[in-house]
Amino acid sequence: MDTSTLLKKYAIAAPRYTSYPTVPYWEAESFTIEKWSESLINAYKAHKNQGISLYIHLPFCESLCTYCGCNTRITKNHGVEVPYIDSLVKEWRMYCDLLGETPKTKELHLGGGTPTFFSPENLQKLITSILENFDEETTCSFEGHPDNTTFEHLQTLAQLKFKRMSLGIQDFDPKVQMMINRFQTPEQVVSIMQKARELGYDSINFDLIYGLPGQTLGGLGQTMNEVLVMQPERIAFYSYAHVPWMKPGQRHYSEKDIPQGDEKFALYQLGRNMLINAGYEEIGMDHFALKKDSLYKATENHQLYRNFMGYTDKRTDVLIGLGVSAISDCQTAFSQNSKTVEEYLEKTNKGNFPIYRGHILTDKDLDIRQHILNMMCKGATCFSIAIPNSVRERLAPLVADHLVELDGPQVQITKNGMAFLRNVCMAFDERLWQKEPSSSLFSQSV
Ligand SMILES: C[S@@+](CC[C@H](N)C(=O)[O-])C[C@H]1O[C@@H](n2cnc3c(N)ncnc32)[C@H](O)[C@@H]1O
Numbered sequence: 001m002d003t004s005t006l007l008k009k010y011a012i013a014a015p016r017y018t019s020y021p022t023v024p025y026w027e028a029e030s031f032t033i034e035k036w037s038e039s040l041i042n043a044y045k046a047h048k049n050q051g052i053s054l055y056i057h058l059p060f061c062e063s064l065c066t067y068c069g070c071n072t073r074i075t076k077n078h079g080v081e082v083p084y085i086d087s088l089v090k091e092w093r094m095y096c097d098l099l100g101e102t103p104k105t106k107e108l109h110l111g112g113g114t115p116t117f118f119s120p121e122n123l124q125k126l127i128t129s130i131l132e133n134f135d136e137e138t139t140c141s142f143e144g145h146p147d148n149t150t151f152e153h154l155q156t157l158a159q160l161k162f163k164r165m166s167l168g169i170q171d172f173d174p175k176v177q178m179m180i181n182r183f184q185t186p187e188q189v190v191s192i193m194q195k196a197r198e199l200g201y202d203s204i205n206f207d208l209i210y211g212l213p214g215q216t217l218g219g220l221g222q223t224m225n226e227v228l229v230m231q232p233e234r235i236a237f238y239s240y241a242h243v244p245w246m247k248p249g250q251r252h253y254s255e256k257d258i259p260q261g262d263e264k265f266a267l268y269q270l271g272r273n274m275l276i277n278a279g280y281e282e283i284g285m286d287h288f289a290l291k292k293d294s295l296y297k298a299t300e301n302h303q304l305y306r307n308f309m310g311y312t313d314k315r316t317d318v319l320i321g322l323g324v325s326a327i328s329d330c331q332t333a334f335s336q337n338s339k340t341v342e343e344y345l346e347k348t349n350k351g352n353f354p355i356y357r358g359h360i361l362t363d364k365d366l367d368i369r370q371h372i373l374n375m376m377c378k379g380a381t382c383f384s385i386a387i388p389n390s391v392r393e394r395l396a397p398l399v400a401d402h403l404v405e406l407d408g409p410q411v412q413i414t415k416n417g418m419a420f421l422r423n424v425c426m427a428f429d430e431r432l433w434q435k436e437p438s439s440s441l442f443s444q445s446v
Contacts, residue, residue, distance in 0.1 A: 001401055004262050006420070009401075011261065014422040015429070016285075017376055018308045019327075019334060020369040025431040026334065026359035036335045036358050037098055040318065043330035044099050047317040051106035051135070055309055056088060056126070057323030059113035059341065062148070065182040066252040067170070067212060069241050071325035072113045073341050081122045084323075084341065087348040089129045091322050094353060102132050107314040110142040116149045120156035127160045139314060141166060141203075146184035149192050158199040165196055166205040166236075172226055173219035176212050179253050186226045193230055203293055204232040210267040211240030213257040220267050224274040233293040236310070237271050238286050239264075268419065284376055285421045287311050304377040311377075332366070334359045364430065372425045375413065379421075381428075383409040394427035 001009075015022040044052070059073045060080060073080075096102045108131065115123070131138065141164035142157060149167070157165075167189060170182060177183050193204060206227060210220065227235070242258060244250040259267060272282070280288035281296050284304060289296040298304045298313030305315035308327045319329045324344045327336045335358035338344045347354040361369065374381035386409050387395075395411065398404045403417035404424055413424055426432060 003265065006401060006403075007261055007265050009397075010420050010423045012423070014426055015432075016422065017372050017425045018306060018310065019329065020372045020429065021359060021361075021365055021431045022429070023327075023336070025435075026357060028357055030360050031333075031335075031358040033335075033353055033355055033358075035360055036333050036355065037353075039333035039360065040328070040330045041099065043318050043332060044103065048103075050316045050318075051104040051137075052318040052320055053107040053307065053309070053312075053314065053316045054105050054109070054130070055319065055321040055326055056108070056110050056130075057113065057321065057326040057337075058084075058110055058115045058118060059324045060084075060117040061112070061114045061145075062117060063181065064249050065170075065180055066249040067180040067182070067209070067240065068249065069243055069247050070113065071339060073324075078117075078119070080341070081118050083345060085118075085122055085126045085129075087345050087354075088126060088322050090348045090351070091354060092130050094348075094351070095320055095322075103318070103320075104135055105131060105138050106135075106316050107312065108138060108140045109309055111309070112143050114145045114148065115142045116144040116153050120150070120152040123153070124156050124160065127157075131160075136161075139164065143168065143207075144192070146188045146192055151195055154192070154196050154199050154201070158196075158201065163201055164203040164205070165201050166207060166234075167192065167232075169206045169223075169227070170209045171212055171215060171220065172223040173215065176214045176219060179214040179257065180212060181252070186230075190230060193232075203234060205234040205236060206230075206232045207236045207238065208271070209238045209240050210271055211242075211259050211264040213253040215259055215267060217266060217270055220270055221274070224271055228274065228278045231290070233290050234295055235275060235280060235288040236286055237268075237275070237288060239268070265419075282418070284311050284379075285418070299377075302378065306373060306376050332361050334361075368428055368430055371411075371428045375411070375425050375428070376421065379413040379418070381411050383411075385409060387411065390430070390433075391427055394433075395424070398424055398427065 059071055061072050061074055062076055064074045140162040142162060143166045146167050169189065170180065172186055196204060242250060275288045276282065280290060283289050283295055283299050294313045295311060303313060305312050307319050307329060317331050321328045323337065324341055325337055325339045327334060335355045337354045338347060338356045344354045371381045387406060395404055399406060402414055403420050405412045405414060413421065417424060
């Protein structure tokens, strides 16, 4: 079957599988904050030597990037910074009290929104309040908007041992930037990278997207040429997720401007081929890395892991997410914080965990979770006895289309199957086939 026909067949709404069960299939009925706390304490005690991963969500942005699917709050009022940081520190202390000590942080990531909305002084206050027992092994990273990441941000964070930075580029084509209301020039990015390298940052990631409104092969090719000269160690090349029912900002452009089907796939192929020809290695889904980067090394050593932050080379069983909408994960349970800044501040200021929903995993969930993780990170998984009939049946069309191969209890994705990894994982996702989700659904798989 040719690619175009495959695309038509498999272009359906599909999760990105940063967790299993996926958030719309979490069971609210069996979740309580007490059960979450108990699961977290147990996981922490059992895996204390690993340390934890910490994600801090900083939701504020000065202007709306209309394509954006993340939890953001648009404001030009920087008076919001200090009260928000105070609440983050309160939330962190609640976790330290619960666990009976300040956990060792193996990985810390500041995500957004736009972390560089915050002043360097306030970021310093936040980090030093949280990383009390700073460990030389802690890997610290932040997301920055090239338009407001200053030398002072880079310097302050470098002094706090940040060595990784992720820049949101999306596309350099001025026509696309106009459509998505997000502007940065290659010159700005080169200048930030030069300063960052001088200050000791050794892993720089670019976020790029294919399928944005107004995007063309010519424009994306030009963006890729510019990116390749800059040589970031990592590149996330995401499929544009069009979810206007959740993100009304996406209604600022017309759907007819969004490349779809063959057109979108051609953009993906162009970008992917240019990256691979330039020496980048493909990592799982959406990610590329130079061979010198730790993400590639982790892939080679079979240590690639995937959590709510995406792919990582640092596996910890406990991930604590602080801030608005942040998700925490202790393997046997998930929790998510309130989605509005007001609710988040109110709950933390009263000394309560700002959690509003979660899920306690069943034994079956845990088993499926492992298979999906294996597929996402290694492109293969193996059942202990045989592939269950339900999974085999759902995989049958993908096998017929040479996207996966079955060998006894083993499932292996093929080279052509990589573009359809989300569809393959769906075959393992029992909850998806059993019942209606509790909240609205996903973007297109390809
Ligand atoms: C919340 S954004 C933070 C970006 C960064 N703070 C900045 O402003 O440069 C994280 C990344 O998610 C990706 N992203 C956001 N919305 C998306 C969408 N609708 N489809 C695909 N990827 C998206 C973008 O690549 C973006 O850089």
